[in-house]
Amino acid sequence: MVPSHRTQVKYNYTDKTLYVQIQCQYCNKTYKPQGIKKHKASCKKHQQAVREQ
Numbered sequence: 001m002v003p004s005h006r007t008q009v010k011y012n013y014t015d016k017t018l019y020v021q022i023q024c025q026y027c028n029k030t031y032k033p034q035g036i037k038k039h040k041a042s043c044k045k046h047q048q049a050v051r052e053q
């Protein structure tokens with residue numbers, strides 16, 4: 001009987017940016033640095049739209 005170790009998966013988590021999360025000041029959700037800018041732009045609009053209602 002041979003133990004199966006073929007399911008071993010290697011992840012490349014050396015990139016620290018994968019762990020960095022920035023909190024959105026509008027909805028308090030966390031996003032990656034690559035996505036926070038884009039999110040903030042749309043989130044800000046959304047928050048303002050909600051407030052106006």
Ligand SMILES: [Zn+2]
Pocket residue numbers: 024025026027028029039040043044
């Ligand atoms: Zn947000």
